[in-house]
Amino acid sequence: MARLSVNINKIATLRNSRGGNNPDVLQAALACERFGAQGITVHPRPDERHIRYQDVYDLKSALTTELNIEGNCREEKFVRLVLDTQPAQVTLVPDEPGQITSNHGWDTIKHSTYLHDICALFKGEGIRVSIFVDPHPEMIAAAAETGTDRVELYTEGYAKEFLNDPAKAIALYAEAAKVAQQIGVGLNAGHDLDLHNLPYFVQHIPGLLEVSIGHALISDALYLGLEETIKRYLAASSS
Numbered sequence: 001m002a003r004l005s006v007n008i009n010k011i012a013t014l015r016n017s018r019g020g021n022n023p024d025v026l027q028a029a030l031a032c033e034r035f036g037a038q039g040i041t042v043h044p045r046p047d048e049r050h051i052r053y054q055d056v057y058d059l060k061s062a063l064t065t066e067l068n069i070e071g072n073c074r075e076e077k078f079v080r081l082v083l084d085t086q087p088a089q090v091t092l093v094p095d096e097p098g099q100i101t102s103n104h105g106w107d108t109i110k111h112s113t114y115l116h117d118i119c120a121l122f123k124g125e126g127i128r129v130s131i132f133v134d135p136h137p138e139m140i141a142a143a144a145e146t147g148t149d150r151v152e153l154y155t156e157g158y159a160k161e162f163l164n165d166p167a168k169a170i171a172l173y174a175e176a177a178k179v180a181q182q183i184g185v186g187l188n189a190g191h192d193l194d195l196h197n198l199p200y201f202v203q204h205i206p207g208l209l210e211v212s213i214g215h216a217l218i219s220d221a222l223y224l225g226l227e228e229t230i231k232r233y234l235a236a237s238s239s
């Protein structure tokens with residue numbers, strides 16, 4: 001069973017499209033919690049096109065479940081935000097400026113010294129650290145050397161291939177999960193997970209601790225309503 005952290009970026013995208021406060025990001029996050037979400041994920045980007053830095057401060061003081069802040073830790077503003085708000089978890093993502101969405105994990109071998117130092121900074125504050133990685137055993141092994149608590153497997157590749165061949169889609173991820181378990185690094189996953197591909201992923205990745213899901217979940221909520229959608233994702237993540 002994996003815990004479900006709802007990524008609310010897309011709610012902020014909708015709000016920002018008109019400049020007012022509709023939909024209200026905080027109210028939506030609290031509703032997610034009320035409907036059973038076990039955490040809330042935000043991924044602020046430097047242009048604040050969806051979640052704004054101020055949203056994160058507001059969320060932190062109101063949420064009762066785990067807050068997970070994802071983002072580019074090479075941005076000074078991001079590091080300050082994390083240290084100020086002290087979330088339960090920070091997920092380090094190697095975004096480039098101007099990226100539409102995240103599209104790769106860290107090269108944990110090349111950036112091992114940097115990642116070691118930034119993990120130490122956050123862990124020293126009592127914040128759990130997760131590093132966003134592609135599903136390659138050597139990246140997971142090197143991530144473990146940085147002192148990170150967890151890795152988050154970047155699942156876009158799985159989601160794409162799942163439509164053609166689920167067994168082929170999961171193979172790399174199952175191997176990566178085995179390595180993470182052997183070396184004692186916790187395992188999260190996210191990106192493009194949805195109601196179709198999530199049950200198979202959870203069933204084939206033992207020890208999966210958390211999935212963070214935004215785009216598909218918020219889209220499904222347009223048809224099903226937020227409460228019913230979260231109920232379905234909770235069932236899928238514990239299948």
Ligand SMILES: CC(=O)[C@@H](O)[C@H](O)COP(=O)(O)O
Pocket residue numbers: 007009010043045050070093100101102132190191214
């Ligand atoms: C790291 C990751 O996969 C997610 O945080 C995802 O990229 C969401 O970010 P956007 O909402 O900006 O697409």
Ligand SMILES: NCC(=O)COP(=O)(O)O
Pocket residue numbers: 007041043070152189190191192193212213214215216217
């Ligand atoms: N870490 C992944 C995440 O938070 C949400 O990704 P997506 O479901 O919006 O693709």
